[in-house]
Amino acid sequence: MKNASETSAGSSRVKKVVVLTTAMLTFIPFWKAAAVVLCDFGSSAFYAGGIAMRAFGPAFPWYILAVMLFSGLLLMLELEACSLFVRGGAYKIVREGLGDTAAKLAASALIFDFILTGPISAVTAGHYLCGLINSFFELAGFGLELPESVVSVAFGMLVTLYFWRQNVKGIEESSSKSAKIIAFSLAVCFLLAIWSFITIALHGAHLPPTELHFSREALGWAGHIDWMQTIGLVGMIMAFGHSVLALSGIETLSQVYREIEYPKAINLKKAAWLIFGFALLFTGGLTFLSAVIIPPDLIATKYYDNLLSGLAMSLAGPNFLKLLMQAMIVVCGVAMLSGAVNTSLIGSNALMNRIAEDGILTDWFRKIHRRYGTTYHIIHLIAAVQLVVILLSRGNVYLLGEAYAFGVMWCFVFEVSAIIRLRWKKAAQKRDFMFPLNIKYENYYIPVGLILLCGALLTVALVNLTTKQVATVAGLGFTAFLFAVFSLSERLNAKRANTMFEEGYRERINAETVDDLKEAFADLDRPHRILVAVKDPENLYHLGEVLSNVNADDTDVIVLYCKPVENVLYRQDMRSAAVDEQEVFTAVIFMAEKYGLPVTPVLVHSNDAYYAIAQAASVADAEEVVMGVSGRYGANPQIERAVMIWGAVKDRELKHPVTLRILWEGREVSYRFTRGNSPI
């Protein structure tokens, strides 16, 4: 059977067909999104307890638990931040709310923590692995013990090098892999918890003490401030401040938000609940059980760097079973912690890219890898700093932990301040979620809850400045250095920055030339299809209408952009889409992300858009063709042209009626083509 693209009428109109792909057009269910976040956020369970124990003694599980409860508030903060749909996470939110300088400061601080997350996770994974090998040697009576610091540094460097290579190659994080890791972790957590309760039933247990015993390092400069040591609440805040590193990775939610499928707001809430529940049970619960079951002296001397291994080895039962349990914990720990190393590289690279897109960084940073299309200079730089940090730490997780949390706390302070500011600045914007405790006053919601949260975060961040010396010195130094680099680079790049700011963000899109329209639609497998023609990135009302009403389970949405060409003399593959279609498709992808629905973007080069639309709709067997209104011609001339072209390319009976719709602000002009109803 001949299809429309092969008919004589208009056959020469479609000159070239390009199928566009981007990682951002695949959307994931809420549980996969939660798994991606948990692979990073949940990994702190493997080191946060041990570090807190060394900082302020056996009361640590209470504070880790408190931090996990506090994470619920931060997740709600992220929910409101995501509902504003400002692409680019905390950095862009802060820029929107507080301006460029605050955004640069927040980003500099956050990059400091991103850079530390990699080494702390990689080195911890090395400790767990080494702990397992040593347990095995001990059980087997080999009389050998591997030096943990050497093994952890070597393993940490290997993991970092591996993910550095993967990131340069641009291999995307797999949400399915993350889901498998989390499912396995959940099973291990369940087993460990059951066995722990059996152990408690057999051996008895006491609740961990609540008294705080700060080490000299943990007191930091506060050790010289007498009044700080006399007020109990200050001590509690100090202990809380030493435990906030358990929040490591929570900010990943704002990165993964883009990928969550429809209905986005509901799924985001579900993901947040899942993250909260898992973190509370996994990090909070297991840390608590560790403190109850492992004798405190063993935590202090043997298991501070691999607390959960210590829990496995302290359970009641035969040694080989305990070793098996430890092995399972190590597998899950190495997988989660390695995932966190990868996320730290992805996160810092993405953040640096957002900054570079604003023209703050010079072109050197934005240089794209010729083969893989990644910003490899940034990746090289981050990985190099992480490797140096691993070497300098000499495998000391406590030192890394003490340095951590400066960035995440200050970044949250900036972010919550920005969101408070946006309550006024963007009062009219609809929010799918608002942080609780608000007082309605005229058109504004006064964010009492957010102000309290800001106060709490600021208090902890300020107390941490005095107690976490390493974090303060290293964090402030690094932030100041990075801020200076950004400011200097921005000044050097001023002219370019203005151009890039005007151009705005461009989605990275891969373009593949195919032989014909049929090939472009070959992968569509849903029974119904809607073809949406787009032209102007500022005029996508019709696409929004389609996405808000379509049933994505049974309908493919094809988004067609007809690029006008006079002549196409040479067929040549495009490696990347040219600027104008990138602008159009960036807006399309942004809208698809907003609704969490996949679309199939297709670019055709044609010297008559109406022919191209009719041919594409016919080949795709679309039941609906939707166009936006043209500001120049108006809807009626548009639909007249469209029906004429449809008649010209049609040379067979329709399999089903086709509706042509032109939509604009609440209005519609439509026409329905039906079978065999020629009026003449």
Add this chain to the structure above:
Amino acid sequence: MSQKEQNKVSLGRLIAPSRVLMADEYPGKKELIEALVQAVCRDCPQLDPAYVASQVLKREEGISTTLDTGLAIPHARLEELTDFAAAVAVLRRPIVPTAENELPIRVMFLFLSPAKPTFFQQHLQILSALAEKFKPEFIEELVSLKDAQEIAARLAR
């Protein structure tokens, strides 16, 4: 008679021989439109040819009404009409496009519709059907016919 049948518009009724122009060539699109408007207005005294021509030409300034089959369907929706009206021109030599984005015209079908919104869907239906009917083979056939009578008869079939 079904509703569908009632809605049918006979090309034979729309295009009487007096509304067929046949020429070897025509100087331009505008002149041809004006000639077709004259042909329609002869039988429709309520229509002012100058006004109708201005409406059709105004519509032509917007999105093109010419298809690459060689068919042009200049059209307008007029308050003065209560029914559809049309005229057709068949050219032995196509009108050569003057602008780069224009197409050569072999057949021009002037189509006038009542402006009432209730006629709009049928207006679109007829535009689509005309484009479907006037495929290149059909146009060739019309061009090969001897005179207006034959063309009108062929259209009425």
